[in-house]
Amino acid sequence: MIEVNAPATMSDVARVAGVSTATVSRVVNGHYGVSARTIAQVRSAIEQLGYESSLVATSLRRSRTNVLGLVTHSFQSYTAEVLKGAMNALSRSGFDLIIYANSDLYGSYSEGWEKRHVTRLSGTLTDGCIVVTPWGEVQSRTPIVAIDPVRGSTAPSVTADNLAGATTAVEHLLGLGHRRIGFIAGRSSLAAAWSREEGYRAALRDAGLPIDPTLIGEGDFNPESAVPLARALLQRADPPTAIFAASDGMALKVLEVAAQLGFSVPGDLSVVGFDNIPESALTDPGLTTVDQSMYHLGYEAARMLKSLVTGEWEGPRQVVLPTGLVIRGSSAPPRGTARG
Amino acid sequence: MIEVNAPATMSDVARVAGVSTATVSRVVNGHYGVSARTIAQVRSAIEQLGYESSLVATSLRRSRTNVLGLVTHSFQSYTAEVLKGAMNALSRSGFDLIIYANSDLYGSYSEGWEKRHVTRLSGTLTDGCIVVTPWGEVQSRTPIVAIDPVRGSTAPSVTADNLAGATTAVEHLLGLGHRRIGFIAGRSSLAAAWSREEGYRAALRDAGLPIDPTLIGEGDFNPESAVPLARALLQRADPPTAIFAASDGMALKVLEVAAQLGFSVPGDLSVVGFDNIPESALTDPGLTTVDQSMYHLGYEAARMLKSLVTGEWEGPRQVVLPTGLVIRGSSAPPRGTARG
DNA sequence: CCTGGAAACGTAACCGATAACGATTGCAGT
DNA sequence: ACTGCAATCGTTATCGGTTACGTTTCCAGG
Numbered sequence: 001m002i003e004v005n006a007p008a009t010m011s012d013v014a015r016v017a018g019v020s021t022a023t024v025s026r027v028v029n030g031h032y033g034v035s036a037r038t039i040a041q042v043r044s045a046i047e048q049l050g051y052e053s054s055l056v057a058t059s060l061r062r063s064r065t066n067v068l069g070l071v072t073h074s075f076q077s078y079t080a081e082v083l084k085g086a087m088n089a090l091s092r093s094g095f096d097l098i099i100y101a102n103s104d105l106y107g108s109y110s111e112g113w114e115k116r117h118v119t120r121l122s123g124t125l126t127d128g129c130i131v132v133t134p135w136g137e138v139q140s141r142t143p144i145v146a147i148d149p150v151r152g153s154t155a156p157s158v159t160a161d162n163l164a165g166a167t168t169a170v171e172h173l174l175g176l177g178h179r180r181i182g183f184i185a186g187r188s189s190l191a192a193a194w195s196r197e198e199g200y201r202a203a204l205r206d207a208g209l210p211i212d213p214t215l216i217g218e219g220d221f222n223p224e225s226a227v228p229l230a231r232a233l234l235q236r237a238d239p240p241t242a243i244f245a246a247s248d249g250m251a252l253k254v255l256e257v258a259a260q261l262g263f264s265v266p267g268d269l270s271v272v273g274f275d276n277i278p279e280s281a282l283t284d285p286g287l288t289t290v291d292q293s294m295y296h297l298g299y300e301a302a303r304m305l306k307s308l309v310t311g312e313w314e315g316p317r318q319v320v321l322p323t324g325l326v327i328r329g330s331s332a333p334p335r336g337t338a339r340g
Numbered sequence: 341m342i343e344v345n346a347p348a349t350m351s352d353v354a355r356v357a358g359v360s361t362a363t364v365s366r367v368v369n370g371h372y373g374v375s376a377r378t379i380a381q382v383r384s385a386i387e388q389l390g391y392e393s394s395l396v397a398t399s400l401r402r403s404r405t406n407v408l409g410l411v412t413h414s415f416q417s418y419t420a421e422v423l424k425g426a427m428n429a430l431s432r433s434g435f436d437l438i439i440y441a442n443s444d445l446y447g448s449y450s451e452g453w454e455k456r457h458v459t460r461l462s463g464t465l466t467d468g469c470i471v472v473t474p475w476g477e478v479q480s481r482t483p484i485v486a487i488d489p490v491r492g493s494t495a496p497s498v499t500a501d502n503l504a505g506a507t508t509a510v511e512h513l514l515g516l517g518h519r520r521i522g523f524i525a526g527r528s529s530l531a532a533a534w535s536r537e538e539g540y541r542a543a544l545r546d547a548g549l550p551i552d553p554t555l556i557g558e559g560d561f562n563p564e565s566a567v568p569l570a571r572a573l574l575q576r577a578d579p580p581t582a583i584f585a586a587s588d589g590m591a592l593k594v595l596e597v598a599a600q601l602g603f604s605v606p607g608d609l610s611v612v613g614f615d616n617i618p619e620s621a622l623t624d625p626g627l628t629t630v631d632q633s634m635y636h637l638g639y640e641a642a643r644m645l646k647s648l649v650t651g652e653w654e655g656p657r658q659v660v661l662p663t664g665l666v667i668r669g670s671s672a673p674p675r676g677t678a679r680g
Numbered sequence: 681c682c683t684g685g686a687a688a689c690g691t692a693a694c695c696g697a698t699a700a701c702g703a704t705t706g707c708a709g710t
Numbered sequence: 711a712c713t714g715c716a717a718t719c720g721t722t723a724t725c726g727g728t729t730a731c732g733t734t735t736c737c738a739g740g
Contacts, residue, residue, distance in 0.1 A: 075423040
């Protein structure tokens with residue numbers, strides 16, 4: 001009587017086929033040294049029992065598992081884009097992808113969460129990991145590629161050209177005639193946030209304008225963090241005529257706050273974001289923003305990690321992808337500006 | 341000399357602490373029978389080596405792993421919502437979540453992909469799995485919860501009240517005065533798609549209207565599949581005055597096609613979708629749609645799976661969540677209708 | 681018929697952790 | 711000092727595979 005309740009193991013197959021587990025393994029993995037007749041028997045037994053090799057057992061024994069890991073601390077809409085890109089980069093490459101998320105620290109901050117997750121996986125399950133927007137430096141025996149790494153990291157990473165993107169965005173506002181431009185920053189430990197703030201400062205500096213620290217709010221990429229900051233900026237006696245937010249999520253919150261406070265966009269206030277998430281194209285007015293394709297970041301990260309694992313990576317270990325300015329309705333010349 | 345390149349194993353810790361691996365295991369898992377002094381030694385060794393237990397080895401040996409799996413064949417924007425819901429349901433529950441995606445069959449159809457994935461995981465790695473929009477019936481030794489299951493399945497599942505939602509949507513259009521209402525269906529093997537079509541038919545039937553099969557297009561939930569169908573419906577000599585699409589993704593494509601063909605919405609054509617994805621709130625005009633919170637589907641599925649695993653599930657094994665009609669700008673009375 | 685060697689297959693160690701079980705230690709009671 | 715029982719800790723089998731290595735089979739060549 002065949003046990004239907006428990007999943008078939010390799011020794012089940014071996015027993016049914018009348019061979020040893022070693023032979024079954026050889027058949028499954030296509031190794032040399034098995035007669036055609038035996039192969040047929042084993043395949044038949046596999047078919048009959050519906051056998052599938054256990055990912056865990058295989059991973060434990062093998063050095064290479066052909067599984068890549070992706071670790072993220074939360075699922076935002078951009079996370080789905082990263083996943084799509086990574087999946088497509090891995091399509092038909094022989095590598096599978098595992099996304100691991102520890103629910104015990106979901107959403108909340110926890111020192112070194114990436115390291116803990118990566119270590120748990122990399123010992124055996126995965127050949128390497130992609131870490132999305134880490135909070136700290138991560139090390140591992142197996143290769144790691146960071147998307148939006150921490151500042152100063154020399155580890156392999158993929159990131160957008162945040163400096164150039166932010167500079168272009170602020171230059172766009174300056175070109176429209178804005179002179180008082182607020183900035184809402186991202187998590188300062190991330191290189192991306194730092195570069196975007198640098199771009200903001202650089203554009204003002206190059207235009208010969210002073211940098212007013214009171215116009216800079218310390219956000220953390222969490223959309224909600226922008227709400228009090230935007231409110232503070234707009235309720236000043238001398239509110240800025242434009243606000244540049246370090247992420248679209250925060251910029252969308254700026255739009256909400258502006259509407260609540262009776263500011264019309266772009267009449268009273270221009271708003272520019274960074275990321276170009278899908279929602280930004282669909283607001284009214286549309287959000288002017290810097291396009292960084294999370295899809296491509298995920299794609300490149302996966303491509304790079306795969307090559308690092310197989311040891312055939314040739315390119316630079318720190319990839320910077322170009323950005324583009326997407327001009328929509330949320331940015332316009334400040335009120336009272338004479339057209340040239 | 342300490343080996344820094346390889347990850348520390350339990351026997352490394354045991355060696356440094358001068359105890360056996362069994363004792364280390366007892367310390368790690370908080371079992372009874374270890375002296376305070378030994379615990380301190382072991383903890384110190386763990387700290388020193390940066391040891392993290394291997395998920396794989398633990399999974400292989402233990403019967404319970406406290407890891408739940410989620411299997412999906414592609415990552416759409418709604419997938420991120422499901423993941424968010426599942427993560428929050430598992431928050432601080434002691435269960436972790438692993439999403440497994442096989443790159444070899446990503447995006448493309450493959451008979452029994454869910455079964456293959458689930459079997460690979462459920463033997464050892466996971467205590468149970470959530471399967472998102474399966475293409476076929478899935479069985480496993482460990483519990484499985486399907487989100488939007490196949491038709492006729494009696495396995496545990498979570499789904500929205502698709503029948504009532506679709507009926508309400510079409511009644512809304514009928515109430516506005518529409519009489520020729522096109523429908524773009526979803527993948528017919530899914531219970532969700534079938535129920536939505538049933539709702540469409542039921543609403544027409546109850547209104548005493550005939551059902552015109554030529555007004556029904558066979559889509560498959562893939563947004564692109566709606567493009568030729570919408571084009572066909574709108575290029576007829578007698579196009580419908582309204583189109584109800586079985587998903588927002590397809591409905592948004594209908595909006596695009598309508599714009600291309602010079603139809604104004606809602607002037608020439610009303611469009612209603614199903615799902616209420618974020619993008620639907622932000623189009624111009626906004627998409628009238630049936631709200632089914634993928635977040636809640638993910639949340640309930642995870643909650644149910646967790647309880648099934650721990651054996652404390654009390655409720656029904658087939659959960660149906662209510663839907664709500666969200667009326668936005670894309671639906672209005674047909675042109676030439678006299679207001680009451 | 682005998683030998684050699686390659687092909688085919690089995691045996692067993694092993695990956696890292698867990699847990700049943702056995703062995704040792706320490707201390708109270710006599 | 712000796713016994714007895716906990717408390718503590720080590721030994722070992724085991725999870726499901728993989729693979730180095732050893733053994734058997736089989737056929738060609740002498």
